[in-house]
Amino acid sequence: MKILVTVKRAVDYTVRVRPLTDGSGVDIANAKMSMNPFDEIALEQAVQLKEAGVADEIVAVSIGNSGSQDVLRSALAFGADRALLVQTDAVLEPVAVSRILAKITADEAPQLVLMGKQAIDDDASQTPQMLAARMGWAQGTFACGLTMGDAEVTVVREVDGGTQTLALPLPAVVSVDLRLNEPRYLKLPDIMKAKRKPLEVQPLEEMGVDVGTKTRITHYAEPPERKPGVRVQSVSELIDRLVNEAKVL
Amino acid sequence: MAVLVVADHSGGTLADGTARTITAALELDATVDVLVAGEHAQSVAEQAAALNGVNRVRICEDAAYAHQLAEPMATLILSIIDEYSAVMAPGSTQGRDVLPRVAAVLDVAQLSEITRVIDKNTFERPIYAGNVMATVACDESTQVITVRTTAFEPAASGQSALIEAVPAPETPVAARFVEESVVRSERPELGSAKVVISGGRGVGSAEGFKLLEKVADELNAAIGASRAAVDAGYVPNDYQVGQTGKAVAPDLYIAVGISGAIQHWAGMKDSKVVVAINRDEDCPMIQTADYALVADLFDALPELEEGLAQLKAQ
Numbered sequence: 289m290k291i292l293v294t295v296k297r298a299v300d301y302t303v304r305v306r307p308l309t310d311g312s313g314v315d316i317a318n319a320k321m322s323m324n325p326f327d328e329i330a331l332e333q334a335v336q337l338k339e340a341g342v343a344d345e346i347v348a349v350s351i352g353n354s355g356s357q358d359v360l361r362s363a364l365a366f367g368a369d370r371a372l373l374v375q376t377d378a379v380l381e382p383v384a385v386s387r388i389l390a391k392i393t394a395d396e397a398p399q400l401v402l403m404g405k406q407a408i409d410d411d412a413s414q415t416p417q418m419l420a421a422r423m424g425w426a427q428g429t430f431a432c433g434l435t436m437g438d439a440e441v442t443v444v445r446e447v448d449g450g451t452q453t454l455a456l457p458l459p460a461v462v463s464v465d466l467r468l469n470e471p472r473y474l475k476l477p478d479i480m481k482a483k484r485k486p487l488e489v490q491p492l493e494e495m496g497v498d499v500g501t502k503t504r505i506t507h508y509a510e511p512p513e514r515k516p517g518v519r520v521q522s523v524s525e526l527i528d529r530l531v532n533e534a535k536v537l
Numbered sequence: 538m539a540v541l542v543v544a545d546h547s548g549g550t551l552a553d554g555t556a557r558t559i560t561a562a563l564e565l566d567a568t569v570d571v572l573v574a575g576e577h578a579q580s581v582a583e584q585a586a587a588l589n590g591v592n593r594v595r596i597c598e599d600a601a602y603a604h605q606l607a608e609p610m611a612t613l614i615l616s617i618i619d620e621y622s623a624v625m626a627p628g629s630t631q632g633r634d635v636l637p638r639v640a641a642v643l644d645v646a647q648l649s650e651i652t653r654v655i656d657k658n659t660f661e662r663p664i665y666a667g668n669v670m671a672t673v674a675c676d677e678s679t680q681v682i683t684v685r686t687t688a689f690e691p692a693a694s695g696q697s698a699l700i701e702a703v704p705a706p707e708t709p710v711a712a713r714f715v716e717e718s719v720v721r722s723e724r725p726e727l728g729s730a731k732v733v734i735s736g737g738r739g740v741g742s743a744e745g746f747k748l749l750e751k752v753a754d755e756l757n758a759a760i761g762a763s764r765a766a767v768d769a770g771y772v773p774n775d776y777q778v779g780q781t782g783k784a785v786a787p788d789l790y791i792a793v794g795i796s797g798a799i800q801h802w803a804g805m806k807d808s809k810v811v812v813a814i815n816r817d818e819d820c821p822m823i824q825t826a827d828y829a830l831v832a833d834l835f836d837a838l839p840e841l842e843e844g845l846a847q848l849k850a851q
């Protein structure tokens with residue numbers, strides 16, 4: 289069984305991103321970049337399925353600039369067998385990404401596509417559902433549990449109010465949540481081995497996919513600033529201030 | 538043209554997020570219809586019809602919608618989408634699951650979790666864990682939008698709009714429902730509570746959360762948690778507040794034993810008043826809160842409970 293895993297290069301989760309002063313973009317030119325944390329969890333899941341003998345091939349795909357080769361190398365070190373970079377400097381809307389992924393998914397014909405439930409840069413949480421819809425497949429979003437059967441994958445989803453378990457006919461798309469697993473630390477021998485694994489780079493322009501949309505960000509701003517707070521010395525002072533000053537009790 | 542709002546409901550109750558989404562929809566267009574799909578959805582449809590500003594409720598009752606799964610829901614929405622210029626849903630796990638499928642079939646970009654309607658084609662939404670607010674221009678043929686419900690007041694109820702049936706289209710390839718485990722709580726909903734008290738890793742155990750519960754009882758508060766507290770199994774997953782959990786915006790947010798990571802702030806930064814109780818005076822939660830108490834939470838919580846009980850008795 290083949291599994292396709294999508295990985296995005298995103299600003300590292302420890303970076304506090306700010307808008308540029310002129311509002312034309314965000315100040316990330318020198319920011320630390322990493323693999324989107326949810327995508328690491330998707331990869332870990334794929335590797336566990338391979339180690340369990342359920343999957344026999346893992347293909348990692350990324351869409352982004354040449355820097356995305358780094359996250360694909362990490363994906364190979366995790367245990368992906370080969371990697372594909374669709375190279376573009378453009379920042380794409382999820383719907384455009386889903387057009388590209390649908391083409392790759394049709395070509396690769398995996399039984400399962402594992403994706404992070406959201407990317408921590410645009411926080412859209414759209415691409416997996418969009419890919420599933422384009423393929424006409426079932427989806428299991430926000431997965432915190434996954435079991436492969438012969439013709440179905442069973443997914444436990446984190447939903448408002450608790451959890452929900454669904455069985456998806458294969459092929460299917462699953463988007464993963466934080467509590468599905470804990471991604472392993474990469475070991476040096478795996479990183480060395482990854483250097484010899486195949487990483488194909490395909491320029492987006494050569495794919496014949498239109499990535500245009502009628503949606504665009506026109507301005508980037510700071511969120512409203514909070515007033516500086518006060519230090520209270522005791523619980524009674526806290527209650528007093530909440531009653532008399534903040535008037536929330 | 539009109540806006541279609543997809544209702545969120547469970548256990549026969551319309552979610553508060555739907556009433557808030559209707560407020561956002563009315564800022565976009567004067568004509569707002571609500572789609573209610575379920576196996577038995579009449580009472581939910583009546584609750585939606587009562588919300589002021591709703592033009593009509595469209596109800597589709599069929600076993601296919603018993604769990605409102607994404608595949609049949611998207612197909613249903615698409616069967617009537619031609620009548621609308623925009624479709625909106627709460628940014629709940631339900632809305633987030635369904636709407637991108639609609640957008641993909643229409644081949645339009647979707648806007649996730651808008652916090653403001655600026656004009657008919659311009660919206661605001663948070664990106665980068667809420668550290669940046671993006672103004673987005675959307676000129677798609679159909680606007681597909683989920684709403685950060687805490688940013689909008691709920692529509693009041695009092696009217697009674699027309700309820701019309703919509704035929705169920707043929708169901709597509711879809712997931713099969715197996716089971717669910719829903720924790721029903723007597724407490725107010727996290728997303729709409731006036732007071733939220735959240736615990737973090739510092740609370741130390743499920744047992745420790747009992748101290749928060751006692752304070753919550755005094756305040757009629759909802760209980761939340763950091764990711765660390767959920768990961769450690771102190772509380773269920775749907776307590777998680779943050780970038781990847783729930784967004785809350787109560788009048789009062791009390792963070793207990795939570796360090797205040799970017800990802801946690803993302804979910805509670807729109808709270809009116811933030812209180813931090815933490816023994817580490819250098820942690821971001823203490824640094825940024827409106828009222829910061831540097832103390833051991835195991836001392837502070839019982840004192841707080843007692844003080845609040847006295848306040849109530851006065």
Ligand SMILES: Cc1cc2nc3c(=O)[nH]c(=O)nc-3n(C[C@H](O)[C@H](O)[C@H](O)COP(=O)(O)OP(=O)(O)OC[C@H]3O[C@@H](n4cnc5c(N)ncnc54)[C@H](O)[C@@H]3O)c2cc1C
Pocket residue numbers: 301325326408466736737738739740762763764765766777778779780781782783793794795796797798799800801804814815816817820832833834835
């Ligand atoms: C992709 C991604 C998504 C994430 N999404 C979320 C999210 O949605 N929500 C979220 O919350 N986090 C999220 N996180 C995790 C986040 O980065 C932090 O790790 C997490 O919020 C830390 O939780 P915490 O504050 O409870 O734990 P810690 O950071 O360990 O803080 C515990 C605090 O408790 C205090 N403490 C300990 N004992 C006591 C005591 N006796 N009395 C008083 N204070 C005490 C300590 O001083 C400390 O400040 C995400 C991370 C990633 C990578």
